[in-house]
Amino acid sequence: MKKIVIDPVTRIEGHLRVEVEVDKNSIIKEAYVSGQLFRGIEMILKDRDPRDAGLLAGRICGVCTNSHFNAAVSAVENAYKLEIPRNALIIRNLVSMALFLQDHVIHFYHLHLMDYVDVSKALKADEEKAFIIAKKYSKTPYNNSLENYKLKKEKLQKLVNNKKLGPFSSSYYGHKTYKLNPEENLILISNYFEALKFQTDISKAIAIFGGKTPHPQSFVVGGISSVVDMLNVQRLNDYIFVLKRAKEFIDNAYIPDMKLIASVYKGELKLGLGKSCGNYFAVGGYEMKDGKTLFQSGVIYEFDFENIQNFEESKITEETDRAWYKDDKIFYTDLNEDSTLKTRKKDDKYSWIKAPRYDDKPMECGPVARILISYLKNNESLKPFVDEFLNELDISLKDLGSSIGRNICRAIESAYVAENIFKYINELIQNIQYYNTDTCVSYNFDSTNKNANGRAFFEVPRGVLYHDINIKNGKIENYRVIAPTTWNASPKDLKEQRGPYEQALIGIKIEDTSKPLEVLRVLHSFDPCISCAVHVMNLKGKKISKNKI
Numbered sequence: 189m190k191k192i193v194i195d196p197v198t199r200i201e202g203h204l205r206v207e208v209e210v211d212k213n214s215i216i217k218e219a220y221v222s223g224q225l226f227r228g229i230e231m232i233l234k235d236r237d238p239r240d241a242g243l244l245a246g247r248i249c250g251v252c253t254n255s256h257f258n259a260a261v262s263a264v265e266n267a268y269k270l271e272i273p274r275n276a277l278i279i280r281n282l283v284s285m286a287l288f289l290q291d292h293v294i295h296f297y298h299l300h301l302m303d304y305v306d307v308s309k310a311l312k313a314d315e316e317k318a319f320i321i322a323k324k325y326s327k328t329p330y331n332n333s334l335e336n337y338k339l340k341k342e343k344l345q346k347l348v349n350n351k352k353l354g355p356f357s358s359s360y361y362g363h364k365t366y367k368l369n370p371e372e373n374l375i376l377i378s379n380y381f382e383a384l385k386f387q388t389d390i391s392k393a394i395a396i397f398g399g400k401t402p403h404p405q406s407f408v409v410g411g412i413s414s415v416v417d418m419l420n421v422q423r424l425n426d427y428i429f430v431l432k433r434a435k436e437f438i439d440n441a442y443i444p445d446m447k448l449i450a451s452v453y454k455g456e457l458k459l460g461l462g463k464s465c466g467n468y469f470a471v472g473g474y475e476m477k478d479g480k481t482l483f484q485s486g487v488i489y490e491f492d493f494e495n496i497q498n499f500e501e502s503k504i505t506e507e508t509d510r511a512w513y514k515d516d517k518i519f520y521t522d523l524n525e526d527s528t529l530k531t532r533k534k535d536d537k538y539s540w541i542k543a544p545r546y547d548d549k550p551m552e553c554g555p556v557a558r559i560l561i562s563y564l565k566n567n568e569s570l571k572p573f574v575d576e577f578l579n580e581l582d583i584s585l586k587d588l589g590s591s592i593g594r595n596i597c598r599a600i601e602s603a604y605v606a607e608n609i610f611k612y613i614n615e616l617i618q619n620i621q622y623y624n625t626d627t628c629v630s631y632n633f634d635s636t637n638k639n640a641n642g643r644a645f646f647e648v649p650r651g652v653l654y655h656d657i658n659i660k661n662g663k664i665e666n667y668r669v670i671a672p673t674t675w676n677a678s679p680k681d682l683k684e685q686r687g688p689y690e691q692a693l694i695g696i697k698i699e700d701t702s703k704p705l706e707v708l709r710v711l712h713s714f715d716p717c718i719s720c721a722v723h724v725m726n727l728k729g730k731k732i733s734k735n736k737i
């Protein structure tokens with residue numbers, strides 16, 4: 189057995205380390221995925237005013253800021269049994285849904301694309317050929333002109349000449365498993381640059397109703413505070429304008445680019461590289477005017493698509509058998525000389541991430557879970573988006589449970605969200621026209637029950653987010669978070685079951701053990717957010733080897 193260590197795994201959020209063991213044929217037999225960054229935001233939340241929970245919990249992550257902000261404020265509202273006005277809910281959804289688009293586009297182009305694109309080859313591309321190839325995947329490819337490709341090539345050449353490769357500087361150029369031809373590489377690199385502009389643009393949309401981004405501040409317990417923005421026609425128009433441009437980019441660049449990669453790497457897709465554990469769960473949500481929801485909830489066991497179970501939160505447990513927590517003490521670790529992990533005890537703890545399980549099983553949450561469950565539960569408005577990919581690529585639903593499948597689901601979800609976001613805006617405009625301008629429900633904090641428990645479940649870009657708050661004497665007594673990456677990047681559990689990242693790595697063949705690109709493809713396909721994933725489980729020193737929600 190040979191060990192391969194990648195530490196840190198880059199192009200993600202936070203500090204992720206992976207250690208894989210390969211046999212003599214360079215096939216991965218064992219994997220240890222580790223969150224290396226201790227967070228402890230729960231400790232900061234303790235003894236604070238519950239009305240501040242949102243602003244503090246938002247600091248859990250610099251990327252998923254409004255997801256935690258929203259979940260924390262909602263958990264407090266749940267504790268105090270406050271039902272916020274529809275307009276406030278729409279505004280929160282407009283901020284959250286714009287984040288879906290921002291996150292997925294950044295992930296595809298800036299965090300993951302270089303695992304499939306060889307930048308060095310793009311310089312050899314023929315612009316005319318690129319122009320024709322782009323039309324294979326879209327009737328109206330984004331910025332598809334000879335002039336654009338020439339400009340992008342010059343830009344790239346300049347970076348190479350000045351030895352300022354920046355984000356392209358440490359890729360595995362020339363790796364045997366890169367499959368795109370020079371023109372395909374150029375098309376994708378061209379949109380890589382365009383996606384940088386998309387990032388700036390969509391941030392503005394989030395800030396219109398969030399006050400700012402990252403770390404929006406307009407959600408308050410009981411509703412929203414960005415009332416002036418909601419009632420300002422210009423601000424509404426600005427949001428619509430940015431979202432229309434975002435939709436144009438998603439439809440004409442992201443979707444065709446995803447089809448291009450999935451077509452060229454179809455062998456990997458059909459082989460199911462980066463295979464899912466087969467257990468999925470989603471909590472659904474984002475209710476629309478007609479009462480339907482954007483996503484459906486449910487549970488799938490072992491790829492059994494025929495029998496979708498209802499989601500029951502009482503089936504969630506958490507444990508820290510292999511995470512560096514025990515009772516209320518924390519174990520630290522450092523590295524051996526061969527850079528393998530040294531744990532303080534022989535108990536083989538190797539991560540700051542705890543291990544949530546559903547019905548005692550590891551579960552994958554996120555885009556694949558949402559798409560599969562919503563599709564199988566007959567979400568009619570989602571169906572055409574999914575069928576387009578299944579038919580054009582000639583693949584099955586099960587094929588989506590793979591590295592490339594995860595990316596396909598993210599692209600599908602982006603197009604689907606980008607279309608539906610306009611329904612919420614229209615509803616908001618209609619409400620305002622009919623003089624329904626409520627944005628907050630009033631409550632008297634001083635006379636509110638001082639002891640209360642609340643929780644909130646949300647579908648956020650990387651999967652299911654859970655916040656749980658205990659309030660005692662009007663102060664936060666205990667706070668608990670299970671983030672999407674906590675599920676997906678979890679370590680092994682008491683039963684020795686691997687977490688979804690680890691399971692996805694088993695059986696993968698590494699072409700060149702000095703350049704383990706295949707490992708990055710698998711890990712990046714989950715869009716890891718380690719800043720989000722690490723959470724203390726209990727602050728009171730109670731037994732925490734296995735905890736039920």
Ligand code: NI
Nearest residue numbers: 249252717720
């Ligand atoms: Ni995050």
